[in-house]
Amino acid sequence: MKESILHELYDSKNFQKQSERLLALVSLHLEASLSGQKQKTLTWNEPENELRFWKDFLEKGNEEDFFSEILNRTTHTHNPKYVGHQVGVTAPITLLTGMLSHLLNNGMAVYEMGMSPNAIERIVTEKLCKTVGYGSSSGGFLTSGGTLANLTALLSARKAKVLHDVWNEGHIRPLGIMVCEEAHYCVDRAAKIMGLGEQGIIKIPADENFAMDIEKLEEYHQKNTAKGIQIFAIVGSAPSTATGAYDNLEAIQRFAEKHNLWFHVDGAHGGAAIFSEKYKHLLKGAEKSDSMVIDGHKMLMMPTITTALLFKNKAHSNHTFSQKADYLLNETEEDEWYNSGRRTFECTKNMMCLHWYILLKLYGEKAFDAYVTRQYDLAKEFARIIKEEGNFELAVEPMSNILCFRYVLSDLSLKESNSLNQSIRQGLLEDGEFYLVQTKLNGIHYLRTTLMNPFTTTEHLIALLEKIKTSAKKLIASQVS
Template identity: 40%
Template sequence: MHPDPYDPELFRRHGHQVVEALATYLDSALAGQVPVLPLRAPLELAEQYQGALPLDAADDAEAEVARCLAQVIGQSIHLHHPGYMGHQLPAVLPVAALADLISSLLNNSAAIHEMAQAGTQIERQVIRWLCAAVGWSQDSDGVLTSGGSLGNLTALLAARNHATQGAAWRQGLRAGPPLALLVSDQAHYTVARTAGVLGLGQDAIVTIPTDSCFRLDVSALERLYRQTAQQGKKVVAIVGSAGTTATGSFDPLHEMGEFCREKNAWFHIDGSHGASALFSEKYRGLTEGIELASSLVWDMHKMLFTPSLITAVLFPHRQYSYDAFSQEASYLFARRPEEADFDLALRTLECTKRTMGIKLWLALRVHGAKAIGELVTKTFDLAREFATLLKAEPDFELAAEAASNILCFRHVPLEIGNSESETKRLDEHQLEVRQRVVASGKHFLVHTVLRNKVYLRTTLMNPRTTVEDLKGLIRAIREADRSADLQVSTGMPT
């Protein structure tokens, strides 16, 4: 006889089993007792996933759950490991992961209020908390969506419709002059992708150069804005970054915001990574000028340590939050106009919408904003300490000082040097070193390309990572050096 798949007792047993396994994993990962990444070739691993569709229930459900847990955990990258320093995914707060379980089991859709009464109210409260952190008035508003790509699309769609006074929404891009987006050369690729999705085309992108710290050059912005206007193009938005993807740099947001006010231009800030500095007493100043934004995108699943995906699209004025998908607020979903704000599908691309706000809401209710802000501070501090370590070593060079929790650097063995003629060899060296370090299972880092040079890149997303772990990474990079005979006098403490 098949067990009832909805049996609460079966769920209770499986739930205890899953939480116990995850807690055991968490204990070992935080202690660095498992590899960061048990690296396997894709085709080799694929052999374990060739079984036929299971037609019958497992003979022993608990044993089957145990096997599945062991397989998934054992073959995954372990973000709670102190040696994880790779992509912009955090060691999530366990209570936020439990919130995901609550959301999944209830399976409410936050598109309309009656399908997610608690979920909708939670999202509205989270939006108010975030807008208050930015420093906006009660007229501010926004919506949660599934990731920074959708977030940037939503915000820039609002900017396009605002710039064309709704004509582009009704008549398409044939209405009015050609449009342009002004973005830095370090902007996330989703901004350029959004230009394509909006029908603006890649030619609409006007790229603004950055300075030696990879921050947008405001003097170049002023010059290229004039040039764009002289070409008869209408600027849809000027895009700034609060924490670029490659280097974590913060554009001069205050100067950009004042320029946008002077020109009456929409100022969009991609704060997917760095807007969380607003929660840090020590580093909040990095976001100066963020309150001047016309729209702001902010990922909770980066530096606020929630599971993916949860992105806030915020606006200083409530009406802006409706501009993405209509020319004026539509009240088709609600019976009474005063209830329209609670039907969130009016302001997002998603029609079936997870109650994602519960992840951040529960984490803040349990831990508080100060504690989470301290985690942000710790990771930013750690990047600065790592930069200090690297600058003291003769065989490492930085791309720029640490602005957030991201640091880009190159290993420059003395036998290779750093001349222009050795650039290709040095680039290949970074890739080889990175591959060997990752294969060791003790650390995980990535690489990036900055101004035609390959750099190693660490993003310190785990507040449990220590300076000793970073010293271990330096040693691991040297051990991975393809020249076994290379001897570097370092003075590094052992």
């Protein structure tokens, strides 16, 4: 009797029925979202109400409604009015590779549990290394997210650059890394996880464009070395998260070489520009980096999570988690590329290489070029439109597809202006037609867009500005009355 539930659970006919229903819903969803027929990008609900809904649904909901409720109660990245966070607008074919990965559940850590995916992952990462401009000693792997990849790269850096065997014996002297204050918070988190402490994360101030101020590098290096900190790595953002500003990677690379530092490029968002003929110049210098992260699930239209961590010298990736000290390792002995778990933080992982491979196989690198180039061009066009408007101000000229701006009125104080922009954004969230986010830069509150959807046009962006103007006027009128 008890076993019958297991038969039901694994019934392939049942599965077919359920999946046909879901595929029909998903296809409708895609069509309505991409074509802009769907008025809303999200239907806002307060967290407590959402929690109550799903508690009730578990007790009393109709199981037939589950898929449609999920679709209705989430944020729709496929809607061209989605201009919010940096998550990829998934190419539909990757839903199918995702399904295969989940069905087979080959965890990939050892070759037998992922023969094809281990081979495919090698092909994908070698192609990426070549496109970055790395030489024949390069290699890499896929891992679960930019956050984890940045941590892994810094662990590799420590193993390679710190002569003392920290992995086995712990710290015997203070260690540190250098990074721009505008870098993604996960670099700070990685340093803390590694036990570097607050003093071990040396934050270089940003320049007026929110990129690392290269002029400050020597001063900060000298100051912190004099305190007894051994600095072993420097991280360049390509680009940083809040404003999308690319650090000057060439200058950072020269500095790293001079001081024998590991140079890591956090290209989680914009490393994808290696594929853009027009914008790959932004990554100049990355070809000489020691390691680099690129997220497929941001700027390459893949689902979460599809991060590539690439190394100029793949031997380093074999040593990161090795129990032996770096100098004892023999490269060939360790180069078991087909047992990918030896090099990754995680043991079990998704067969994320399938998404990369199918897109390369079906559409080729030109699809990545077309996407990145279009989105970066669109941000420049949006900036031009904003500058022509009387009541809007850009935080900085966009270098990528991230663009921050705010509504301004000359007679408002900074506090009032911040509060107005905050209220505008809250109003937009509750309205749900557009989805955009917000950020604070040097104490100033900005509306922040990341132009992720390949079907967002300038007409959508002009409509967004009109909506903001209307909202601002209403908010101001309500304060006056």
